[in-house]
Amino acid sequence: MTGTGLLLVAALRRDRLHVVLWVLAVAGMWSAVLGGLGAAFDEESRRGLVALLAAQPGLMLLRGAPAGTGLGAVMFVSTFAYLAVMVAFMMTFFAVRHSRGDEDAGRAELVRGTAVGRWAPLVSTLLAGAIELAVVCGVTLAASLALGLDALGSALMAAALAGVGVVAMLVGLLAGQVFPTSRAANGAASIVVGLWFFVRGIGDALGEPSADLTRVESAWPIWLSPIGWGAQAHPFADEPWEPDGTPLLLFVPAVLLLGALVVALEARRELGRSLLAERRGRGAGTALLGWHPGGAPLGLTGRLQRAASLAWLVVGAGIGAIAGRLAPVISEALAENPALGRIVETLGAEGGGDTEGLFLTALAGVIGVVASAAGMQAVLRLRHEEQAHGELVLATTVRRTGWLGSHLLLGALASLAVLAAFTIVTGASLAAGGEERWEQLWRIALTHLPLVAVYLAVGAALVAFLPSTVAWLGWVLLIGLLLVGDFAPLLGEAWEWLENLSPFHWLANPLADDPDWTGSWWLLAIAAALLAAAAARFRARDALV
Amino acid sequence: MADRVIETSGLDKRFGRVQALDGLDLVVEQGAVHGFLGPNGAGKSTTIRVLLGMLRASGGEARVLGMDPWRDAVAIHRRAAYVPGDVTLWPGLTGGEAIDTITRLRGHRAPASDRARLIEAFDLDPRRRSKTYSKGNRQKIALIAAFASEADLYILDEPTSGLDPLMESVFQAEIRRVADRGATVLLSSHILSEVERLCSTVSIIRDGRIVEAGTLEQLRHLHHTVVAYRGPAPEGLPLADVSVDGEHVRASVAAEHMPEVLRWLGDRGAQAVTLTPPSLEELFLRHYGDEARVDSARAERAKGQRHADETGLADGPDADGSEAADAPAVAPSSADVDDVHGRHAR
Incomplete structure (x- = not known):
């Protein structure tokens, strides 16, 4: 263990900017939504919001199952899944960066040649991860206390985030030990985190709403996901439910098991x-x-x-499978619950009363992000290629221009393949149940094409204009603007401009009888201009x- | 006059406030194996990257194979082969795949005509994933890719820094082979013996400028020969670096003073006279020494007054003490010599 302290200090020093950014992302989002929700929604409108959520399995899949109508409960259900995913990504990236990443770059060899013990790198990484995680969770806790939320609930939520973070760090370390490159390790760990999110989502979407639509009892799949364990603590639950830290105890065996595995492999x-x-x-x-x-160089x-595109394709098909299996189940549940049916009817104006269509569109929103990510990742890869193999x-x-073009073309193909895989798997699955929704599904896919084009162009522009910051900025623009599009409505009308900044806001509504394509054309025009500028600059x- | 395969005049390259190339004039004739020498950070790699159209010159002119390296980069690359100093390969590709891919991207057919022979000669296992190759093996892959198919111009940036001596001799044989075929080679290197063995002409770069250029013979002529003998201490001779240890005398002589010194030695009956022609190493060290002085002077300016004393102490007596103390008034200071010779060579 010699040298653990020195390595710990070096790791923390190296990560200080990362920590600041993650604190801003996690605690910042929590406080922004908390402030906005508190100001914009009174008890009655919160009740409406929760009823809407409870009636829409598609929304619950993306957000979570409500456990009351108090401010804390609404806050928690609308943000916790996202906060947990962010913390999980923070920790998997951290773990891979400090293990496989260091070995890839040759730094590990340099360090191990000095007077450090065999276990010092692993131990210092674990400690540094714990400290960084504690900072992020601690600031989040402080923010909820400062904004007046219940102390027990705030503590439970911070503990839930910390639990997810520790498990994610160990998953990242395992991925680093299993896969030969940091790229593959990051990809594998990200898929695990994505699964946590969706498995929890399935559990919530299949949940049993209470008669007054103020809470939803999640179904069993939620227990398969660490994010689900955190959600099941219900930190801000209203009567008759109570906050309950017991589900968080599941983190203990999980951490012990994964930790033992990491140590055994490392030995x-x-x-x-x-x-x-x-x-x-x-x-x-x-x-x-x-x-x-x-x-x-299309071949190269x-x-x-190849591997990354295949992984994105599998993600697209997987989400399609979820959609295809869940949609019919959900309309059945709706038919059996008259209270839910009424809510959906009152919502009718927006989506034409087509619950299944709304559900599919909500999932297609996720697919739009996945498809954009698949395309943008392929384009952003060019920056690494240029730095590593440009000579x-x-x-x-x-x-x-050919080099840039090859990344753009293959990125576009990956995006289209993701959209197509989702559409085909969902459609085939629905068709097997005797339901034909092909036209609606293809239209859902079509409305997301402008989004894909925008993010391909954003990737190209970043590679051409800001090659030194590109790695994370692209993802901030994708995930950040997605969250802005999702959360700005919760912040009230004063923040409408923020919502308008997000390309997600301008997509056509595929469920409308006569969709408005103006925004889509604008997005395409912006993408074209960005692409032209990027090509010239590159x-x-x-x-x- | 032979065709000039590479010709730059007054080439400038700035990165922000750093002047990486500062009026670089480099000429490489058709069919030459041209050594490109200089200390770390002198601008060797920057020059090469400008010549290959990866960087755009901030000023000055450059022609490679008669074309503009920025505008006609692809046309130049069709006829040139390049081995970078730091070869990073695609981790998922095998060595053999990397070689064939580079060959095809250069516009040639793969497998290239000499591929099998070179893999044998360099003793490479082409089926391993690139991630598992050592530095030397990665370099071999770039070398095989460069030499396997024919090119008119080979640009090599410190290509042997990771090779073992056996492989180095394979490399030298390849250089001779392509040179015999009439190809031109620009070889940036730190290994002076290698340059002395392979290169017909040499340019030395320092601070982004060519400070010496010419054939090895020309450069040697311009520099001092070391003379050692047993006999009386020299008097009234245009010598530099004189050291007298009893009867044993050592000194260096500029080429133009050689007849005078030899006459004097004959007249005085000096014994055991040896004359050692200057090696490239001495020539090179002269510039490293200057570099050290230039650097420390810069550091001093940058640090300001606070550390002025320390730096002065650190480089004072050691770096140039011998010349300052021993050089007779006749011998010009080394900086002047460099300047004069630099102009001669150009």
């Missing part, structure tokens, strides 16, 4: 090795790999993006080699 693992070993491969490159029509880029690639007949600037 056997040599520096730089992974559980999934690198096999020997082909001794020669295929013609496809070197294919570069018009100076666009395709090969580099090799740009000394060949590859043209710069050609004119120095390569980052």
Whole structure:
């Protein structure tokens, strides 16, 4: 363990900006929504909001199951799942960055050559992670106390976030031990976090609403997800329910189990090795790999993006499977519950009373984000390629615009494939149950194309104009604007301008009889302008080699 | 006059406030194996990246194979092969895949004609994933990709820094092979013996400027020969770096003073006379030494008065003490010599 202290200090020093950003994201979102909700919604409108949520499984899938109509309860149900996902991502990225990432970059070798003990890197990483997590959760706790929320509830929520964070950190470390590159490890850990979110969502969407629509008893799948354990503590529950920390005890065996696994693997693992070993491969490159029509290295880029695109595709198909299986179940539940039926009818004006359509659209919103992420990730990859392999690639007949174009084209294909996979899996699943919704599904997919185009262009613009900050800024723009679009309505009318900034706000409504496409055309025009500027800049600037 | 494959005049490159290239004039003739020497941070890699169109010059002119490196980058790349100093490969690709991909991206057919022979000669296992290759093996892959198919111009940025001596000799054989074929080579290197063995012409870069250029013979002529003998201490001779230890005398002589010194030695009956021609290393160290002085002077300015004393102490006697103390009045200071020679060479 020699040197643990020094490594700990170095890790914390290296991460200070990360911690600040995550505190701003997590605690900032919590306080902003809390302030906005408190000001904009009185008891009665909160009751309406909760009834709406309880009546819409699609919304519960994305947000959570309500446990009362008090300010804290509404706050919790509308944000906790997102906060937990953010904390989980913070910790998986942290863990991979400090384990596999350091080994990839050769830093681990440098450090282990000095007078540090065999276990010092792991122990210092665990400690640094715990400290950073404690900072984020602590500030969130302080914010809820300062804004006047119940102390027990605030503490339970902070503990739930911390529990999710620790489990996520261990998952990240495991991924780093199992996968040979940090890219693969981050991808795998992200999929696990995504599963936590959706498994919890399924449990909530299949939940049993109370007769007065003020609370929903989640179904059993919620117990499969650490985010679900946190949600089940119901930190701000109203009568007759009570806040209950017991579900949080599930974190203890989970942490012990994962921790033991990490330690056991680490004890056997040599520096730089992974559980999934690198096999020997082909001794020669295929013609496809070197294919570069018009100076666009499509073969190479395709090969580099293959694994990531497949993963996105599986995510799209998985969400489609959820949608296809859940939609009919939900309309049945609705038919059996007259109170729910009435609520949905009063909402009728907005979605035409088509609960299943609303549910599918809510999920399609997620698919829109996944498709945009798949495309943008492929384009942002160019920045890494330029820095790591620019000297090799740009000394060949590859043209710069061709290089950018190959990433854009393959990103666009990945996005389209995600949308298509969702549509086909959902549609086929519904059709198997004797329900034809193909036209509606394709229209849902179509309305999301402008969003995909915008984020492809955003990725290209970042690579061309801001190559040194691009890695995280793109994701902030995607996730941040998604959250803005989702949460700005909760903040009241004064914040409408913020909502208007989000491209999500301008998508056409696929359920409308005659959708308004004006916003979509504007988005496409903006994307085209951004792309043109990006291509010009990428050609004119120095390569980052 | 032979064709000039690379020609730059007054090439400037600024990164923000840093002047990386400062009026660089580099000329490489058709068919030459041209050594490109300079201390770390002198601008070697920046020059190469401008020549390959990866960076855009801030000022001045550059022609590579008769074309503009920024505008016609792709056309140049069709005829040039490049080995970067720090080779990072795609972790998921095998070595063999990387070689063939680079070959195809350069517009050639894969497998290239010499691929199998080079893999054998460099003793590379092409089926391993790139992530598992050592630095030397990664360099081999870039070298094989460069040499496997023909090019008119080879640009190599410190290509042997990770190779073992055996592989280095394979590398040197390849350089000779392409040079015999008539190709031009620009070889940036730190390994002076390698440059001395391979290169017909040399440019030395310092602070973004070429300070010496010419054939090795020209450069040697311009520099002092070391003379050692047993006999009387020298008097009234244009010598530098004189050291006298009893009867044993060592000093350095500028080329133009050699006849005079030899006459004097003959007249005085000096014994055991040895004349050592200057090695590239001495030539190079001269610039490293200057670099050290320039650096410390800069550091001093930057740090201001606070540390002025310490720096003065640190580099004073050691860096240039011998010349300052021993050089007779006749010998010009080394900085002047460099300047004069630099102009000669150009």
